[in-house]
Amino acid sequence: MDRYAKGWLVAFLARGAAALVVAVMLLVVAVTIFRGGRVLLTDPSVAITPPGARYTLEAEGGFFHAIVGSLFIVIPATVVSTILAISTATYLQSDYSSERFSEAVNMFLNVLWGTPPIVYGVFVLTVIIAIGARTSLFFGIVAIAIFQYPIMTRYTDEALNGAPDSVREASYGLGATRFETAVITARSALPGVIAGIIMGFARGIGDAATVLFTAGRSNTMPSGPFDGSTTLPILIFDNARAPNDELRAQAYAASFLLIVAVLVLIVVSKRLAGRYARYTPGGRHS
Amino acid sequence: MDGSTESGRHPRLGRRLLTERLSSYWLTVAGYFAIALFVLIVLLLLYESLPLLSEYSLVQLLTSSNWDPAQNEFGFLPAIVGTIYVTALTMAMGTPLAILTAIYIAEFAEGRTKRLVSSFIDVLAAIPSVIFGLVALIVVVPFVGDYLAPAVGSSATGLGIFTVSLVMAIVITPFMISLSVESLEALPDELRETSLGVGATKWETIRHVLLRAAGPGIFSAVLLGFGRVFGATIVPAMLIGSQMQLPDSPFATGQTLPTLIVNDFGELMSLPLTQSALIFVGVILVVVVWLFNFTAMLARRRLKRRWQY
Numbered sequence: 001m002d003r004y005a006k007g008w009l010v011a012f013l014a015r016g017a018a019a020l021v022v023a024v025m026l027l028v029v030a031v032t033i034f035r036g037g038r039v040l041l042t043d044p045s046v047a048i049t050p051p052g053a054r055y056t057l058e059a060e061g062g063f064f065h066a067i068v069g070s071l072f073i074v075i076p077a078t079v080v081s082t083i084l085a086i087s088t089a090t091y092l093q094s095d096y097s098s099e100r101f102s103e104a105v106n107m108f109l110n111v112l113w114g115t116p117p118i119v120y121g122v123f124v125l126t127v128i129i130a131i132g133a134r135t136s137l138f139f140g141i142v143a144i145a146i147f148q149y150p151i152m153t154r155y156t157d158e159a160l161n162g163a164p165d166s167v168r169e170a171s172y173g174l175g176a177t178r179f180e181t182a183v184i185t186a187r188s189a190l191p192g193v194i195a196g197i198i199m200g201f202a203r204g205i206g207d208a209a210t211v212l213f214t215a216g217r218s219n220t221m222p223s224g225p226f227d228g229s230t231t232l233p234i235l236i237f238d239n240a241r242a243p244n245d246e247l248r249a250q251a252y253a254a255s256f257l258l259i260v261a262v263l264v265l266i267v268v269s270k271r272l273a274g275r276y277a278r279y280t281p282g283g284r285h286s
Numbered sequence: 287m288d289g290s291t292e293s294g295r296h297p298r299l300g301r302r303l304l305t306e307r308l309s310s311y312w313l314t315v316a317g318y319f320a321i322a323l324f325v326l327i328v329l330l331l332l333y334e335s336l337p338l339l340s341e342y343s344l345v346q347l348l349t350s351s352n353w354d355p356a357q358n359e360f361g362f363l364p365a366i367v368g369t370i371y372v373t374a375l376t377m378a379m380g381t382p383l384a385i386l387t388a389i390y391i392a393e394f395a396e397g398r399t400k401r402l403v404s405s406f407i408d409v410l411a412a413i414p415s416v417i418f419g420l421v422a423l424i425v426v427v428p429f430v431g432d433y434l435a436p437a438v439g440s441s442a443t444g445l446g447i448f449t450v451s452l453v454m455a456i457v458i459t460p461f462m463i464s465l466s467v468e469s470l471e472a473l474p475d476e477l478r479e480t481s482l483g484v485g486a487t488k489w490e491t492i493r494h495v496l497l498r499a500a501g502p503g504i505f506s507a508v509l510l511g512f513g514r515v516f517g518a519t520i521v522p523a524m525l526i527g528s529q530m531q532l533p534d535s536p537f538a539t540g541q542t543l544p545t546l547i548v549n550d551f552g553e554l555m556s557l558p559l560t561q562s563a564l565i566f567v568g569v570i571l572v573v574v575v576w577l578f579n580f581t582a583m584l585a586r587r588r589l590k591r592r593w594q595y
Binding site: 003004006007010011013014015016017018020021022024025026027028029031032035084087088090091092096097101104105107108109110111112114115116117118119120122123125126127129130146149150153177178179180182199202203205206207208209212213233236237240241251252255258259262263265266270 | 387389520523
């Protein structure tokens with residue numbers, strides 16, 4: 001085989017690998033959308049009916065409790081971790097911290113980012129046992145917030161890093177304080193920050209391992225923040241292996257809703273990131 | 287800013303300086319939060335696994351294959367072997383796929399195709415892993431159980447280590463692809479131009495120049511991928527069959543460390559030693575994953591130092 005044939009072969013293999021990855025992605029999305037869509041089309045009420053008393057045995061009722069649980073866990077968690085993430089990123093990027101300290105914190109953030117979600121679940125559950133509480137919606141929020149925090153901080157940090165230095169310099173030049181400058185810098189990087197928040201939200205709503213043992217994994221509507229609850233990923237996880245056909249069908253309906261939510265969130269965040277890249281001098285084109 | 291100068295200042299200045307001081311406290315707290323969280327997780331998990339570690343020796347725990355919490359037998363070996371099996375198989379399938387795709391995106395694709403393929407990869411990265419598990423249950427499990435396992439002369443239901451690895455190989459590729467693409471695209475164009483200029487073909491340029499130059503970056507992407515597979519929970523829990531046994535073939539059912547936590551946490555509340563054992567699994571996960579992460583970070587740092595861009 002001469003060197004040109006070898007080059008041709010590699011180009012072919014690279015194309016094949018990319019095609020395979022894209023095909024698998026399309027397959028996963030298509031299977032979810034078709035199977036879930038079929039269930040939802042035949043009986044849309046499963047998504048808005050709370051589960052009955054015999055839900056796990058006879059699939060009485062629907063999975064509205066999981067939708068409510070997902071929203072009531074992920075929205076507050078996103079708010080909390082957004083505040084924390086923006087604060088941390090501001091601290092790291094602006095003139096509050098030394099470069100050395102920023103680097104050290106970034107190292108810890110990277111490590112937290114790579115930590116398996118199940119570890120956060122175990123950690124929060126350990127705290128729950130230690131303080132003698134019960135698993136509930138509230139601790140689901142805590143666990144998801146801890147899970148989202150490193151992801152969002154990373155995105156926010158990158159967005160702030162991309163904000164033009166001239167903004168900061170101009171702000172200091174006019175006599176603004178560090179805090180005022182930080183606010184202005186954050187505003188100039190706002191689309192990137194928002195894209196990061198949306199990505200964090202998408203990751204939070206799709207994660208099961210963190211909330212599996214902390215949110216309560218219940219089969220009833222949550223009645224308050226300290227009541228057991230469940231989320232869509234937990235519901236899919238539990239129903240996927242249920243012997244009952246109807247429960248399995250509901251798992252597909254739930255995954256349809258989940259994948260549509262994630263796809264919409266990605267499109268929104270891409271649009272924002274694209275807008276942001278266009279206004280940043282020397283920014284990436286995406 | 288003491289009181290004596292207060293009178294000559296603009297009336298709003300005092301308030302602005304107060305905001306500045308208060309926000310500085312809050313931001314400092316937020317800055318230390320990541321470190322505090324890290325330390326808290328390590329300390330709490332270690333503290334909670336002390337009861338187990340004081341009862342059994344570490345060697346005994348890691349080499350015994352007898353797992354029976356009801357009899358106070360805690361041998362992690364089957365789960366450890368299962369985890370290593372899954373990780374090795376996944377990486378063997380996922381790494382070439384990811385690197386080839388990264389080469390395609392960074393070096394071959396152009397314009398619209400490139401944007402389209404990379405946004406598909408982003409979508410793949412964002413699909414919740416529980417959905418991969420669900421789709422695999424109706425696509426991959428029958429395929430492995432009915433065709434692949436019989437073809438190599440092994441009888442299986444389709445649930446097992448190989449199925450998990452096949453699915454995980456897809457789950458972690460987008461992650462490794464985007465990191466590898468990043469490090470390939472960060473290389474200066476002069477490298478490509480020089481190599482092509484002295485008569486190398488495109489593949490020779492990639493093989494001898496680009497992959498070598500971006501090596502530490504790709505290596506760190508692979509290591510981070512290792513960490514991801516090692517700590518993956520949901521997909522293995524749905525597909526591995528969850529049996530605490532030493533796997534005898536790639537198609538056998540088994541258990542990984544994270545699925546051990548998922549499957550046995552139900553009875554945790556009543557048995558303090560089991561609780562401690564499962565929290566110890568968390569410690570093992572954390573230590574191994576963080577080792578991968580630190581090595582990856584060192585590799586990236588070396589890359590940065592070698593190429594000043």
